[in-house]
Amino acid sequence: MITFLSGGTGTPKLMRGFRALYEDHEMTVIVNTAEDMWFSGSHLSPDIDTVMYLFADLLDTERWWGIEGDTTTTSAFLEKIGYPEPVTLGDKDRAVNIARAEMLRAGMTLTEATKHLSTHLRCDATILPMCDSEVTTCIKSDGTELHFQEYWVGHRGAVPIDEIIRRCSEQPVATQQVLQAIHNADAIIIGPSNPVTSISPILECEGIRDALRDQFVVVISPFIGDAPISGPAAELMMAWDMAPNGQATYDLYRDFTDVFVQDIRDPVSIDGAVRLDTLMTDIEVAEHLAEAIQQIIDTETDRRRA
DSSP: OEEEEEOSSHHHHHHHHHTTTSOGGGEEEEEOOTTOEEETTEEEOHHHHHHHHHHTTOBOTTTTSSBTTOOOHHHHHHHHTTOOOSSOOOHHHHHHHHHHHHHHHTTOOHHHHHHHHHHHTTOOSEEEESBSSOEEEEEEETTEEEEHHIIIIISTTOSOOSEEEEEESSOOBBOHHHHHHHHHOSEEEEOSOOIIIIIHHHHTSBTHHHHHHTSOEEEEOSEETTEESSTTHHHHHHHTTOOSSHHHHHHHHTTTOSEEEEETTOOSOOTTOEEEOOOOSSHHHHHHHHHHHHHHHHHHHHHHHO
């Protein structure tokens, strides 16, 4: 079994490559939930849904979010009647959000609701929220606090970042399912997801870092030089007073990382890093990257058995 720590774009691209090497039921994904949001009576969990739709063969892999071929009739009509939403949802995607909200209101945990949805979407991979308590990433900009979705979707990331705030009513704690998935895995892979808003919320859950230190962990850098492969990772890293590059990413994960992978084009030199083509512009590149990472895992497995 292999376990991934994932946000909503970079790591799912890598997981698509790994589907050529593993059966879906052999993969577990621990997913960031700090971008979740309640609105219009529904519960948006964008990173969980991206992963779920990927393994259900529903994902729009042009945008890397939402359901392929979905319509936005409801969102458009809500705007027409004077109720624009912070995020435009597809109609089928909205159905998933409504169902999840109803399950949560009925007392189910997010882990239980995710399992229910995954089962009904015929998704064979195990998809686990990082925790069952609510965690929210907020952006402070010019004195105003914005939910991350408002910053990234509503403002398209085009506002200055003064501070990154993680809101939660209690210390988030990794579920037993999450800790077991790390313990039972042959290897842990942290793909090229945003270090600040996708991976760090997972690492901030009690129990995660300790569990990772006992495992073989491969990390793929989300940067090529000071440019992120996708998304607002550079601005977010700088808001954390960190350089937007692979070295700073490695420093964030140093205490549990066994192998750090950089892109072959990256001008930043990191001692001991493995150089591979990480720019997954199509499925073939993703599959080649997955094969190379699997070779690293196989070598470590053979070493441990020797």
